[in-house]
Amino acid sequence: MPTESDTDYDPTLGNKFIFVTGGVMSGLGKGITAASTGRLLKNAGFDVTAVKIDPYLNVDAGTMNPYQHGEVYVLKDGGEVDLDLGNYERFLDVDMTSDHNITTGKTYQHVIEKERAGDYLGKTVQIIPHITNDIKRRIREAAEGTDVCIVEVGGTVGDIEGMPYLEALRQFAHEEDDEDILFTHVTLVPYSKNGEQKTKPTQHSVKEVRSIGLQPDVIVGRCEDKLEPETKEKIALFCDIPTDAVFSNPDVEDVYHVPLMVEEEGLDQYVLERFGMAEDALPEGERTNGWREIVTTEKDGAIDIALVGKYDLEDAYMSIHESLKHAGFEVGVDVNVHWVSADEMADGHDGQLEGMDGIIVPGGFGMRGTEGKIEAVRYARENDVPFLGLCLGFQMAVVEYARNVLGYEDAHSAEMEADTPHPVIDILPEQYEVENMGGTMRLGEHTTVIEPETLAYDLYEDTSCTERHRHRYEVNPEYFEDFEDEPLVFSGTAGNRMEILELEDHPYFFGTQYHPEYTSRPGQPSPPFLGLVEAVLSTQAPVADADD
Numbered sequence: 001m002p003t004e005s006d007t008d009y010d011p012t013l014g015n016k017f018i019f020v021t022g023g024v025m026s027g028l029g030k031g032i033t034a035a036s037t038g039r040l041l042k043n044a045g046f047d048v049t050a051v052k053i054d055p056y057l058n059v060d061a062g063t064m065n066p067y068q069h070g071e072v073y074v075l076k077d078g079g080e081v082d083l084d085l086g087n088y089e090r091f092l093d094v095d096m097t098s099d100h101n102i103t104t105g106k107t108y109q110h111v112i113e114k115e116r117a118g119d120y121l122g123k124t125v126q127i128i129p130h131i132t133n134d135i136k137r138r139i140r141e142a143a144e145g146t147d148v149c150i151v152e153v154g155g156t157v158g159d160i161e162g163m164p165y166l167e168a169l170r171q172f173a174h175e176e177d178d179e180d181i182l183f184t185h186v187t188l189v190p191y192s193k194n195g196e197q198k199t200k201p202t203q204h205s206v207k208e209v210r211s212i213g214l215q216p217d218v219i220v221g222r223c224e225d226k227l228e229p230e231t232k233e234k235i236a237l238f239c240d241i242p243t244d245a246v247f248s249n250p251d252v253e254d255v256y257h258v259p260l261m262v263e264e265e266g267l268d269q270y271v272l273e274r275f276g277m278a279e280d281a282l283p284e285g286e287r288t289n290g291w292r293e294i295v296t297t298e299k300d301g302a303i304d305i306a307l308v309g310k311y312d313l314e315d316a317y318m319s320i321h322e323s324l325k326h327a328g329f330e331v332g333v334d335v336n337v338h339w340v341s342a343d344e345m346a347d348g349h350d351g352q353l354e355g356m357d358g359i360i361v362p363g364g365f366g367m368r369g370t371e372g373k374i375e376a377v378r379y380a381r382e383n384d385v386p387f388l389g390l391c392l393g394f395q396m397a398v399v400e401y402a403r404n405v406l407g408y409e410d411a412h413s414a415e416m417e418a419d420t421p422h423p424v425i426d427i428l429p430e431q432y433e434v435e436n437m438g439g440t441m442r443l444g445e446h447t448t449v450i451e452p453e454t455l456a457y458d459l460y461e462d463t464s465c466t467e468r469h470r471h472r473y474e475v476n477p478e479y480f481e482d483f484e485d486e487p488l489v490f491s492g493t494a495g496n497r498m499e500i501l502e503l504e505d506h507p508y509f510f511g512t513q514y515h516p517e518y519t520s521r522p523g524q525p526s527p528p529f530l531g532l533v534e535a536v537l538s539t540q541a542p543v544a545d546a547d548d
Contacts, residue, residue, distance in 0.1 A: 016180050016275050017143065019169050020152045021214075023205025024188040028222045029258075031084035033186050033249055034152045035091035036259040040268035042092060043288050044281040046147040050088040051100050051139055052081070054154045055161040059105035060098075063438050070315030074468045074518050075100075078444030083318050084152060090322060090521055091259070099142045104161060107134050127164050135168035136175075147277075157185075158208050170213040179276050185209055185216035186249070189223040189231065197223060197231040199238065206239040215240070217274065218267070220247045226265075245270065254325075256295035256522060294329050294523045302334035303536045306356040308376040310342045310369030317362055320390070323520035327533040330525045335533060345372030353379050357536040358386040358508075361393030363470070363515060367416045374400045381509060386535040388528055389501075389511035391471055395425045397501060397511045398475055401488050415473050426476040434472075442469050448499040448514065454491035455502045455510060459527035465492070467514035474498065474513065508535030 018037065022030040031052070038048040058064060061072050062080030073086040079098030089096055111134055115125045143149030153169070155162045173181045187202040206216060219235055221227045226248040227235075236243040247265045252258055262268070272278040281287075305324060307317060314321060321337055328335040340352045346369075353359060359380045361373045373393060377400040380387035389397045395413055402411035402424045413425035434440045447466045450456045457463065475490070475498040483490065492500025492512075503509035510528055520526035 016148045018150045018182045020184045022186045023157050024201045030186045034150045035087045039091045039259040048148045049146045051142045051151045052084045054103045057105045066316035074470045076445045132168040166212045182217045184218040186220045189221040199234045203238045220249050226250050299334045303357040304336045305358045306340045308340045319517035323517040323526045323529040326520045326525040327530040342369030342372030345375045361389045363391030386508035388532045394511035424479050431472050448492040451491045456491040456500045459531045468518040469514045507539050
């Protein structure tokens, strides 16, 4: 075992570690594979956590366009991270912190700051050992107090930016006992034109892994269908692992079914036996089936929700999609999400919303698409369509009401129109002197006080809620009095900040300054999303019996 002076290693931290790498191409589903493995280990009675390694130079994901890496997911401590952390929280039902996301920017920044402070006096600061030691320290500290820590390395094996991390994992395995480390490699198994499952990409990918000094213990093949027995045998032969260490991860209708699929393949039992944990696990008959029961709930009908945004990319709104799915699980309906271009809505294309059962206006930044979002709010308000506004969607609901009900035709957000005569949305006071863009918004968990006898109270069944935020602008206090006698009510506040709005005498008109989608889980749907789905169902005409 290593000593404190070698690697800053504290032997009380962590226990078992699963390192997940990917080959052939990016976007294979390493994160879902890792999260599914963790879900099954948790079902078996173990405490599981996860770490996502992102090799990019950004310190965090906060300044990246969603087209780069999908949505920016916000953790309870305000960390702006990759969307895979959202999958980990939803699958493992845990709250993570910024410590569970390691980036090159974060690691190099820390080491350079230590060098500037004189911590390395007399030494040449290098990738090895200083960067690799810092990577290992972060992994071990994130694993503290858990039975198993799953570490996903972003990107593809062979990417130059990922090399320090793979070297750190090689050292990590050298420092730990063999039974405490397991390497899982996720790779693509494509079909040839004649329908044959081809293993050559996997062979080359594993060859690349082994050239770095890592030997996969488990190989997970991503394919349209389950791997054929002969495919598994061929992969095992050429990649030097047992045949029963090769698993299928075929395409499924819903990512929440992946744990069920890999469980059927026996991945969880193989991992438990490899770690020597099988005897400590709950017997298979006693393991929780709650996940299976939730995600296989029979659906009775479907509803259609319009998502009015500016990114034609599901990953840009992943947590919203998942939150609607969780609400659908709860009430037993399929929720079909239809993306509507906010840019086109700016021209009053109400036809795009006709036939929709509900409307969501999500968060966002910048001018593009805001007029379309305002039009979508107007349509929902005037046509009694159940509506949910999130962050910017909440702000645009305030703007729309100020324009079309209060009569402030030029009302806007100061973010979009600095010279508007009616800035009903203005910058947060603490943001006046902020210069850096990264990590400087109002971020993370904050408590909202909820007024009794309101829709918000009915949804949360409490006089307060704690939700995650990500914004620089808020409702301008100078306009509070203008809304006092209006049907538009601010039913949730945080001091002098307006956090929740709702419209009286409407089937469901609800907006939040915070992002409730970040805390939604299968089996624990977000109250605002559940309220939207239930409102849609309550407004739909009952289906007549066949005998009527």
